[in-house]
Amino acid sequence: MTKYSPPLAERIARGIGHLMFLLGGTWGVFIALPVSVAIAADPIQLAIWGVFMGSGVVAAFAAWRGLYLIEYATIPAMAAGTLIYVAAITNVVATGENPGSGLALFLMIALFSYLTARWFSLNQLLDGPLKLLFKRRQGLDE
Amino acid sequence: MSIGTVITLIAAVLGSSTLAAIITAFVNSKRNKSQSETEARAQYTVEFNAIVAQQNIQIERLEKRVNQLEKAEDYIDVLIAGITNGTIPPIPPRI
Known part of the structure:
Protein backbone atom coordinates (compact mmCIF):
# COMPACT_ATOMS: atom_id res chain seq x y z
CA MET A 1 0.00 0.00 0.00
CA THR A 2 1.48 3.34 -0.99
CA LYS A 3 0.52 6.90 -0.34
CA TYR A 4 -0.89 6.95 -3.88
CA SER A 5 -3.23 3.98 -3.49
CA PRO A 6 -6.96 4.54 -4.11
CA PRO A 7 -8.92 6.14 -1.23
CA LEU A 8 -9.35 4.10 1.96
CA ALA A 9 -13.16 3.95 1.65
CA GLU A 10 -12.87 2.58 -1.87
CA ARG A 11 -10.37 -0.07 -0.80
CA ILE A 12 -12.49 -1.12 2.16
CA ALA A 13 -15.67 -1.34 0.06
CA ARG A 14 -13.96 -3.31 -2.66
CA GLY A 15 -12.23 -5.52 -0.11
CA ILE A 16 -15.55 -6.36 1.57
CA GLY A 17 -17.12 -7.02 -1.82
CA HIS A 18 -14.38 -9.47 -2.79
CA LEU A 19 -14.41 -11.14 0.64
CA MET A 20 -18.11 -11.90 0.18
CA PHE A 21 -17.15 -14.28 -2.63
CA LEU A 22 -15.18 -16.37 -0.15
CA LEU A 23 -18.00 -16.26 2.41
CA GLY A 24 -20.64 -17.05 -0.23
CA GLY A 25 -18.61 -19.93 -1.60
CA THR A 26 -17.95 -21.30 1.90
CA TRP A 27 -21.64 -21.05 2.75
CA GLY A 28 -22.61 -22.76 -0.48
CA VAL A 29 -20.08 -25.59 -0.32
CA PHE A 30 -19.94 -26.33 3.42
CA ILE A 31 -23.17 -25.07 5.01
CA ALA A 32 -26.12 -25.01 2.65
CA LEU A 33 -25.81 -25.60 -1.08
CA PRO A 34 -28.22 -23.55 -3.22
CA VAL A 35 -30.81 -25.81 -4.89
CA SER A 36 -29.95 -24.40 -8.32
CA VAL A 37 -26.26 -25.30 -7.97
CA ALA A 38 -27.12 -28.70 -6.49
CA ILE A 39 -29.22 -29.45 -9.59
CA ALA A 40 -26.71 -28.12 -12.11
CA ALA A 41 -23.26 -29.10 -10.84
CA ASP A 42 -21.63 -32.46 -10.19
CA PRO A 43 -19.20 -32.83 -7.23
CA ILE A 44 -16.10 -32.00 -9.29
CA GLN A 45 -17.72 -28.90 -10.77
CA LEU A 46 -18.81 -27.93 -7.28
CA ALA A 47 -15.22 -28.21 -6.03
CA ILE A 48 -13.98 -26.06 -8.93
CA TRP A 49 -16.75 -23.55 -8.21
CA GLY A 50 -15.61 -23.47 -4.58
CA VAL A 51 -12.03 -22.71 -5.64
CA PHE A 52 -13.22 -19.90 -7.92
CA MET A 53 -15.28 -18.40 -5.09
CA GLY A 54 -12.42 -18.86 -2.63
CA SER A 55 -10.17 -16.67 -4.77
CA GLY A 56 -12.18 -13.78 -3.33
CA VAL A 57 -9.98 -13.82 -0.21
CA VAL A 58 -6.86 -13.11 -2.31
CA ALA A 59 -8.72 -10.39 -4.20
CA ALA A 60 -9.96 -8.87 -0.92
CA PHE A 61 -6.43 -8.70 0.48
CA ALA A 62 -5.16 -7.24 -2.81
CA ALA A 63 -7.93 -4.62 -2.90
CA TRP A 64 -7.31 -3.67 0.73
CA ARG A 65 -3.54 -3.33 0.20
CA GLY A 66 -3.91 -1.58 -3.17
CA LEU A 67 -2.18 -4.44 -5.04
CA TYR A 68 -3.98 -3.88 -8.31
CA LEU A 69 -2.03 -6.49 -10.30
CA ILE A 70 -3.10 -9.29 -7.94
CA GLU A 71 -6.67 -8.02 -7.96
CA TYR A 72 -6.54 -8.02 -11.77
CA ALA A 73 -5.38 -11.65 -11.79
CA THR A 74 -8.12 -12.85 -9.42
CA ILE A 75 -11.10 -11.11 -11.02
CA PRO A 76 -11.58 -13.73 -13.80
CA ALA A 77 -11.79 -16.47 -11.14
CA MET A 78 -14.48 -14.58 -9.23
CA ALA A 79 -16.25 -13.86 -12.50
CA ALA A 80 -16.17 -17.59 -13.25
CA GLY A 81 -17.78 -18.35 -9.87
CA THR A 82 -20.48 -15.77 -10.59
CA LEU A 83 -21.12 -16.99 -14.13
CA ILE A 84 -21.44 -20.61 -13.00
CA TYR A 85 -24.06 -19.47 -10.49
CA VAL A 86 -25.78 -17.48 -13.25
CA ALA A 87 -25.90 -20.64 -15.39
CA ALA A 88 -27.33 -22.64 -12.49
CA ILE A 89 -30.03 -20.04 -11.75
CA THR A 90 -30.87 -19.69 -15.44
CA ASN A 91 -31.44 -23.44 -15.49
CA VAL A 92 -33.97 -23.43 -12.62
CA VAL A 93 -35.71 -20.32 -13.96
CA ALA A 94 -35.90 -21.64 -17.53
CA THR A 95 -37.17 -25.08 -16.50
CA GLY A 96 -39.80 -23.51 -14.25
CA GLU A 97 -38.29 -25.20 -11.19
CA ASN A 98 -38.02 -21.88 -9.38
CA PRO A 99 -39.12 -18.81 -11.38
CA GLY A 100 -38.66 -16.69 -8.24
CA SER A 101 -34.90 -16.92 -8.74
CA GLY A 102 -35.29 -14.49 -11.65
CA LEU A 103 -34.38 -11.56 -9.40
CA ALA A 104 -31.20 -13.31 -8.24
CA LEU A 105 -30.42 -14.06 -11.88
CA PHE A 106 -30.56 -10.39 -12.87
CA LEU A 107 -28.54 -9.35 -9.80
CA MET A 108 -25.89 -11.96 -10.52
CA ILE A 109 -25.63 -10.82 -14.14
CA ALA A 110 -25.20 -7.27 -12.81
CA LEU A 111 -22.42 -8.47 -10.50
CA PHE A 112 -20.73 -10.30 -13.35
CA SER A 113 -20.91 -7.15 -15.48
CA TYR A 114 -19.40 -5.01 -12.72
CA LEU A 115 -16.55 -7.49 -12.30
CA THR A 116 -15.94 -7.54 -16.04
CA ALA A 117 -15.96 -3.73 -16.13
CA ARG A 118 -13.44 -3.56 -13.28
CA TRP A 119 -11.21 -6.09 -15.08
CA PHE A 120 -11.26 -4.11 -18.32
CA SER A 121 -10.59 -0.90 -16.42
CA LEU A 122 -7.42 -2.44 -14.94
CA ASN A 123 -6.55 -4.17 -18.22
CA GLN A 124 -6.33 -0.74 -19.87
CA LEU A 125 -3.37 0.05 -17.59
CA LEU A 126 -1.42 -3.10 -18.43
CA ASP A 127 0.51 -4.41 -21.38
CA GLY A 128 -0.38 -7.97 -22.32
CA PRO A 129 2.47 -10.35 -23.22
CA LEU A 130 1.35 -10.34 -26.86
CA LYS A 131 1.24 -6.55 -26.92
CA LEU A 132 4.76 -6.44 -25.44
CA LEU A 133 6.03 -8.91 -28.01
CA PHE A 134 4.55 -6.78 -30.80
CA LYS A 135 6.14 -3.63 -29.36
CA ARG A 136 9.51 -5.36 -29.11
CA ARG A 137 9.31 -6.50 -32.74
CA GLN A 138 8.40 -2.99 -33.83
CA GLY A 139 11.44 -1.72 -31.92
CA LEU A 140 13.68 -4.16 -33.81
CA ASP A 141 12.24 -3.11 -37.15
CA GLU A 142 12.98 0.59 -36.55
CA MET B 1 -26.40 -28.62 -24.51
CA LYS B 33 7.29 1.16 -12.62
CA SER B 34 4.04 2.25 -10.99
CA GLN B 35 3.53 1.07 -7.39
CA SER B 36 -0.20 1.66 -7.23
CA GLU B 37 -3.30 1.83 -9.35
CA THR B 38 -3.41 5.63 -9.02
CA GLU B 39 0.18 5.89 -10.27
CA ALA B 40 -0.57 3.50 -13.13
CA ARG B 41 -3.57 5.62 -14.14
CA ALA B 42 -1.45 8.79 -13.98
CA GLN B 43 1.19 7.11 -16.14
CA TYR B 44 -1.51 6.06 -18.60
CA THR B 45 -2.74 9.67 -18.74
CA VAL B 46 0.80 10.94 -19.38
CA GLU B 47 1.24 8.45 -22.22
CA PHE B 48 -2.15 9.44 -23.61
CA ASN B 49 -1.26 13.14 -23.44
CA ALA B 50 2.02 12.45 -25.24
CA ILE B 51 0.13 10.76 -28.07
CA VAL B 52 -2.33 13.68 -28.26
CA ALA B 53 0.57 16.17 -28.39
CA GLN B 54 2.18 14.20 -31.20
CA GLN B 55 -1.09 14.17 -33.12
CA ASN B 56 -1.50 17.93 -32.60
CA ILE B 57 1.89 18.52 -34.25
CA GLN B 58 0.80 16.36 -37.17
CA ILE B 59 -2.52 18.27 -37.44
CA GLU B 60 -0.62 21.58 -37.48
CA ARG B 61 1.60 20.28 -40.29
CA LEU B 62 -1.43 19.18 -42.28
CA GLU B 63 -3.18 22.53 -41.73
CA LYS B 64 -0.14 24.36 -43.17
CA ARG B 65 -0.23 22.06 -46.17
CA VAL B 66 -3.96 22.72 -46.69
CA ASN B 67 -3.29 26.49 -46.58
CA GLN B 68 -0.65 26.12 -49.26
CA LEU B 69 -3.04 24.09 -51.39
CA GLU B 70 -5.78 26.72 -50.96
CA LYS B 71 -3.40 29.42 -52.17
CA ALA B 72 -2.49 27.26 -55.15
CA GLU B 73 -6.20 26.82 -55.87
CA ASP B 74 -6.69 30.63 -55.89
CA TYR B 75 -3.77 30.97 -58.27
CA ILE B 76 -5.28 28.44 -60.67
CA ASP B 77 -8.70 30.18 -60.45
CA VAL B 78 -7.12 33.47 -61.53
CA LEU B 79 -5.45 31.77 -64.46
CA ILE B 80 -8.66 30.02 -65.54
CA ALA B 81 -10.65 33.28 -65.29
CA GLY B 82 -8.06 35.06 -67.45
CA ILE B 83 -8.05 32.37 -70.07
CA THR B 84 -11.88 32.29 -70.14
CA ASN B 85 -12.10 36.08 -70.69
CA GLY B 86 -9.39 35.96 -73.29
CA THR B 87 -7.62 38.65 -71.30
CA ILE B 88 -4.90 36.63 -69.77
CA PRO B 89 -3.68 38.97 -67.09
CA PRO B 90 -0.10 39.17 -66.02
CA ILE B 91 0.47 35.85 -64.26
CA PRO B 92 0.58 36.45 -60.50
CA PRO B 93 3.77 35.48 -58.78
CA ARG B 94 4.00 31.77 -57.95
CA ILE B 95 3.79 30.93 -54.28
Whole structure:
Protein backbone atom coordinates (compact mmCIF):
# COMPACT_ATOMS: atom_id res chain seq x y z
CA MET A 1 0.00 0.00 0.00
CA THR A 2 1.48 3.34 -0.99
CA LYS A 3 0.52 6.90 -0.34
CA TYR A 4 -0.89 6.95 -3.88
CA SER A 5 -3.23 3.98 -3.49
CA PRO A 6 -6.96 4.54 -4.11
CA PRO A 7 -8.92 6.14 -1.23
CA LEU A 8 -9.35 4.10 1.96
CA ALA A 9 -13.16 3.95 1.65
CA GLU A 10 -12.87 2.58 -1.87
CA ARG A 11 -10.37 -0.07 -0.80
CA ILE A 12 -12.49 -1.12 2.16
CA ALA A 13 -15.67 -1.34 0.06
CA ARG A 14 -13.96 -3.31 -2.66
CA GLY A 15 -12.23 -5.52 -0.11
CA ILE A 16 -15.55 -6.36 1.57
CA GLY A 17 -17.12 -7.02 -1.82
CA HIS A 18 -14.38 -9.47 -2.79
CA LEU A 19 -14.41 -11.14 0.64
CA MET A 20 -18.11 -11.90 0.18
CA PHE A 21 -17.15 -14.28 -2.63
CA LEU A 22 -15.18 -16.37 -0.15
CA LEU A 23 -18.00 -16.26 2.41
CA GLY A 24 -20.64 -17.05 -0.23
CA GLY A 25 -18.61 -19.93 -1.60
CA THR A 26 -17.95 -21.30 1.90
CA TRP A 27 -21.64 -21.05 2.75
CA GLY A 28 -22.61 -22.76 -0.48
CA VAL A 29 -20.08 -25.59 -0.32
CA PHE A 30 -19.94 -26.33 3.42
CA ILE A 31 -23.17 -25.07 5.01
CA ALA A 32 -26.12 -25.01 2.65
CA LEU A 33 -25.81 -25.60 -1.08
CA PRO A 34 -28.22 -23.55 -3.22
CA VAL A 35 -30.81 -25.81 -4.89
CA SER A 36 -29.95 -24.40 -8.32
CA VAL A 37 -26.26 -25.30 -7.97
CA ALA A 38 -27.12 -28.70 -6.49
CA ILE A 39 -29.22 -29.45 -9.59
CA ALA A 40 -26.71 -28.12 -12.11
CA ALA A 41 -23.26 -29.10 -10.84
CA ASP A 42 -21.63 -32.46 -10.19
CA PRO A 43 -19.20 -32.83 -7.23
CA ILE A 44 -16.10 -32.00 -9.29
CA GLN A 45 -17.72 -28.90 -10.77
CA LEU A 46 -18.81 -27.93 -7.28
CA ALA A 47 -15.22 -28.21 -6.03
CA ILE A 48 -13.98 -26.06 -8.93
CA TRP A 49 -16.75 -23.55 -8.21
CA GLY A 50 -15.61 -23.47 -4.58
CA VAL A 51 -12.03 -22.71 -5.64
CA PHE A 52 -13.22 -19.90 -7.92
CA MET A 53 -15.28 -18.40 -5.09
CA GLY A 54 -12.42 -18.86 -2.63
CA SER A 55 -10.17 -16.67 -4.77
CA GLY A 56 -12.18 -13.78 -3.33
CA VAL A 57 -9.98 -13.82 -0.21
CA VAL A 58 -6.86 -13.11 -2.31
CA ALA A 59 -8.72 -10.39 -4.20
CA ALA A 60 -9.96 -8.87 -0.92
CA PHE A 61 -6.43 -8.70 0.48
CA ALA A 62 -5.16 -7.24 -2.81
CA ALA A 63 -7.93 -4.62 -2.90
CA TRP A 64 -7.31 -3.67 0.73
CA ARG A 65 -3.54 -3.33 0.20
CA GLY A 66 -3.91 -1.58 -3.17
CA LEU A 67 -2.18 -4.44 -5.04
CA TYR A 68 -3.98 -3.88 -8.31
CA LEU A 69 -2.03 -6.49 -10.30
CA ILE A 70 -3.10 -9.29 -7.94
CA GLU A 71 -6.67 -8.02 -7.96
CA TYR A 72 -6.54 -8.02 -11.77
CA ALA A 73 -5.38 -11.65 -11.79
CA THR A 74 -8.12 -12.85 -9.42
CA ILE A 75 -11.10 -11.11 -11.02
CA PRO A 76 -11.58 -13.73 -13.80
CA ALA A 77 -11.79 -16.47 -11.14
CA MET A 78 -14.48 -14.58 -9.23
CA ALA A 79 -16.25 -13.86 -12.50
CA ALA A 80 -16.17 -17.59 -13.25
CA GLY A 81 -17.78 -18.35 -9.87
CA THR A 82 -20.48 -15.77 -10.59
CA LEU A 83 -21.12 -16.99 -14.13
CA ILE A 84 -21.44 -20.61 -13.00
CA TYR A 85 -24.06 -19.47 -10.49
CA VAL A 86 -25.78 -17.48 -13.25
CA ALA A 87 -25.90 -20.64 -15.39
CA ALA A 88 -27.33 -22.64 -12.49
CA ILE A 89 -30.03 -20.04 -11.75
CA THR A 90 -30.87 -19.69 -15.44
CA ASN A 91 -31.44 -23.44 -15.49
CA VAL A 92 -33.97 -23.43 -12.62
CA VAL A 93 -35.71 -20.32 -13.96
CA ALA A 94 -35.90 -21.64 -17.53
CA THR A 95 -37.17 -25.08 -16.50
CA GLY A 96 -39.80 -23.51 -14.25
CA GLU A 97 -38.29 -25.20 -11.19
CA ASN A 98 -38.02 -21.88 -9.38
CA PRO A 99 -39.12 -18.81 -11.38
CA GLY A 100 -38.66 -16.69 -8.24
CA SER A 101 -34.90 -16.92 -8.74
CA GLY A 102 -35.29 -14.49 -11.65
CA LEU A 103 -34.38 -11.56 -9.40
CA ALA A 104 -31.20 -13.31 -8.24
CA LEU A 105 -30.42 -14.06 -11.88
CA PHE A 106 -30.56 -10.39 -12.87
CA LEU A 107 -28.54 -9.35 -9.80
CA MET A 108 -25.89 -11.96 -10.52
CA ILE A 109 -25.63 -10.82 -14.14
CA ALA A 110 -25.20 -7.27 -12.81
CA LEU A 111 -22.42 -8.47 -10.50
CA PHE A 112 -20.73 -10.30 -13.35
CA SER A 113 -20.91 -7.15 -15.48
CA TYR A 114 -19.40 -5.01 -12.72
CA LEU A 115 -16.55 -7.49 -12.30
CA THR A 116 -15.94 -7.54 -16.04
CA ALA A 117 -15.96 -3.73 -16.13
CA ARG A 118 -13.44 -3.56 -13.28
CA TRP A 119 -11.21 -6.09 -15.08
CA PHE A 120 -11.26 -4.11 -18.32
CA SER A 121 -10.59 -0.90 -16.42
CA LEU A 122 -7.42 -2.44 -14.94
CA ASN A 123 -6.55 -4.17 -18.22
CA GLN A 124 -6.33 -0.74 -19.87
CA LEU A 125 -3.37 0.05 -17.59
CA LEU A 126 -1.42 -3.10 -18.43
CA ASP A 127 0.51 -4.41 -21.38
CA GLY A 128 -0.38 -7.97 -22.32
CA PRO A 129 2.47 -10.35 -23.22
CA LEU A 130 1.35 -10.34 -26.86
CA LYS A 131 1.24 -6.55 -26.92
CA LEU A 132 4.76 -6.44 -25.44
CA LEU A 133 6.03 -8.91 -28.01
CA PHE A 134 4.55 -6.78 -30.80
CA LYS A 135 6.14 -3.63 -29.36
CA ARG A 136 9.51 -5.36 -29.11
CA ARG A 137 9.31 -6.50 -32.74
CA GLN A 138 8.40 -2.99 -33.83
CA GLY A 139 11.44 -1.72 -31.92
CA LEU A 140 13.68 -4.16 -33.81
CA ASP A 141 12.24 -3.11 -37.15
CA GLU A 142 12.98 0.59 -36.55
CA MET B 1 -26.40 -28.62 -24.51
CA SER B 2 -26.83 -29.73 -20.91
CA ILE B 3 -26.30 -27.41 -17.96
CA GLY B 4 -23.33 -29.55 -16.89
CA THR B 5 -21.60 -28.89 -20.23
CA VAL B 6 -22.29 -25.17 -19.91
CA ILE B 7 -20.70 -25.11 -16.46
CA THR B 8 -17.67 -27.03 -17.74
CA LEU B 9 -17.31 -24.58 -20.62
CA ILE B 10 -17.52 -21.58 -18.29
CA ALA B 11 -14.95 -23.13 -15.95
CA ALA B 12 -12.61 -23.92 -18.85
CA VAL B 13 -12.85 -20.52 -20.53
CA LEU B 14 -12.68 -18.37 -17.41
CA GLY B 15 -10.15 -20.70 -15.77
CA SER B 16 -7.86 -20.17 -18.76
CA SER B 17 -8.55 -16.44 -18.57
CA THR B 18 -7.45 -16.52 -14.93
CA LEU B 19 -4.17 -18.15 -15.93
CA ALA B 20 -3.68 -15.59 -18.72
CA ALA B 21 -4.41 -12.76 -16.27
CA ILE B 22 -1.88 -14.19 -13.78
CA ILE B 23 0.79 -14.31 -16.51
CA THR B 24 -0.08 -10.77 -17.64
CA ALA B 25 0.06 -9.48 -14.05
CA PHE B 26 3.42 -11.22 -13.53
CA VAL B 27 4.90 -9.80 -16.74
CA ASN B 28 3.68 -6.32 -15.84
CA SER B 29 5.03 -6.57 -12.29
CA LYS B 30 8.51 -7.05 -13.81
CA ARG B 31 8.39 -4.02 -16.06
CA ASN B 32 5.78 -1.68 -14.61
CA LYS B 33 7.29 1.16 -12.62
CA SER B 34 4.04 2.25 -10.99
CA GLN B 35 3.53 1.07 -7.39
CA SER B 36 -0.20 1.66 -7.23
CA GLU B 37 -3.30 1.83 -9.35
CA THR B 38 -3.41 5.63 -9.02
CA GLU B 39 0.18 5.89 -10.27
CA ALA B 40 -0.57 3.50 -13.13
CA ARG B 41 -3.57 5.62 -14.14
CA ALA B 42 -1.45 8.79 -13.98
CA GLN B 43 1.19 7.11 -16.14
CA TYR B 44 -1.51 6.06 -18.60
CA THR B 45 -2.74 9.67 -18.74
CA VAL B 46 0.80 10.94 -19.38
CA GLU B 47 1.24 8.45 -22.22
CA PHE B 48 -2.15 9.44 -23.61
CA ASN B 49 -1.26 13.14 -23.44
CA ALA B 50 2.02 12.45 -25.24
CA ILE B 51 0.13 10.76 -28.07
CA VAL B 52 -2.33 13.68 -28.26
CA ALA B 53 0.57 16.17 -28.39
CA GLN B 54 2.18 14.20 -31.20
CA GLN B 55 -1.09 14.17 -33.12
CA ASN B 56 -1.50 17.93 -32.60
CA ILE B 57 1.89 18.52 -34.25
CA GLN B 58 0.80 16.36 -37.17
CA ILE B 59 -2.52 18.27 -37.44
CA GLU B 60 -0.62 21.58 -37.48
CA ARG B 61 1.60 20.28 -40.29
CA LEU B 62 -1.43 19.18 -42.28
CA GLU B 63 -3.18 22.53 -41.73
CA LYS B 64 -0.14 24.36 -43.17
CA ARG B 65 -0.23 22.06 -46.17
CA VAL B 66 -3.96 22.72 -46.69
CA ASN B 67 -3.29 26.49 -46.58
CA GLN B 68 -0.65 26.12 -49.26
CA LEU B 69 -3.04 24.09 -51.39
CA GLU B 70 -5.78 26.72 -50.96
CA LYS B 71 -3.40 29.42 -52.17
CA ALA B 72 -2.49 27.26 -55.15
CA GLU B 73 -6.20 26.82 -55.87
CA ASP B 74 -6.69 30.63 -55.89
CA TYR B 75 -3.77 30.97 -58.27
CA ILE B 76 -5.28 28.44 -60.67
CA ASP B 77 -8.70 30.18 -60.45
CA VAL B 78 -7.12 33.47 -61.53
CA LEU B 79 -5.45 31.77 -64.46
CA ILE B 80 -8.66 30.02 -65.54
CA ALA B 81 -10.65 33.28 -65.29
CA GLY B 82 -8.06 35.06 -67.45
CA ILE B 83 -8.05 32.37 -70.07
CA THR B 84 -11.88 32.29 -70.14
CA ASN B 85 -12.10 36.08 -70.69
CA GLY B 86 -9.39 35.96 -73.29
CA THR B 87 -7.62 38.65 -71.30
CA ILE B 88 -4.90 36.63 -69.77
CA PRO B 89 -3.68 38.97 -67.09
CA PRO B 90 -0.10 39.17 -66.02
CA ILE B 91 0.47 35.85 -64.26
CA PRO B 92 0.58 36.45 -60.50
CA PRO B 93 3.77 35.48 -58.78
CA ARG B 94 4.00 31.77 -57.95
CA ILE B 95 3.79 30.93 -54.28
